Each structure stands twice: as C-alpha cells, then as structure tokens.
Amino acid sequence: MTNEKNGRTVRVRVNDRGPFVAGRIVDLSRAAAAEIEAVADGVVPVTLTVVSLGSGRRTRSGKPGPGDAATSWAVQAGAFANAENAERLKARLAARYPSPWLEPYQGLTRVKLGPYRSRDEADEACAGLADFGLAGIVVPHGTGEAESGR
DSSP states (O other): EETTOOBEEEEOOSSSSOOOOOOOOOOHHHHHHHHHTTTTTSSOEEEOOOOOOOOOOOOOSSSSSSSSSOOOOOEEEEEESHHHHHHHHHHHHHHTSSOOEEEETTTEEEEEEEEEEEHHHHHHHHHHHGGGGGGOEETTTTTTTTOOOO
C-alpha cells in the first residue's frame, strides 16, 4: 500500500471486510498507518497493490459454505466495538429500513437489515446505504459470516 500524498509504502495483510464507510477502501492498524505517515491525517489517498491472494477458504462449523444456497439474505450496515454507536446507527436506519437489528459477534455489535428473500433485494438495500454515507455488505441471513462485499 502506498500513501499517494508522500509515496511511503507498507506491506499489510487484509484480513477482514470493511470499512463500512462509503468512499473508503481499507482501515489500517495504527502501526501500518504510522509506517506511511498517515496517523495525523487520519484518512489519506492510497494505492493498493495485490502481492498475493489468500485461499478464500473460511472455517465454518455447522454453517453453509460459500457454494451453498442461502434461503434469505441480510445486509450488514456496520460493526461497532461500542454498542451505543451500533444503537445510534440502528435508530438512524429505522426511518428507512423496516426492523434493523443488532447482532453480537466476537466482541462487536453488528447492525443488520433484512431478511430479504432474494440477493437482488439485498443488493438494492445495500446500495441504498450510500444515502447514509455507508457501504454495507450482503450476507446470508443467520450465518454470522460475510458472503460478499460491496
């Protein structure tokens, strides 16, 4: 990854999905941000260069695999370490989306929408999050795992 403002580079492993903010493509650890002198600015333009791809495999126990058909879909609008922030987003989204809900996951609180009967419906709902400055992801409903990003 290269900071376009100063040309400094850092090699990182991308191991999650997010950020869930429209227009942003990656969140860095503080150490990686310090390497490219981006800590003070907070948000900087970067260029990503893929060095190698992972296997794409996930470890799931008793959950559908990537090739399994989902019976319904959900949209994850965000994930927060602070549950109060998740509650605030849920309240903002409730004006437009029926029944947003919160899902605890590995110490985070996820804000989700749905379920939707089809992937197309979920994709449409996900695209609407841009009106809130968010970029969500479509996930199979009830699995707790992201299936594809937006």
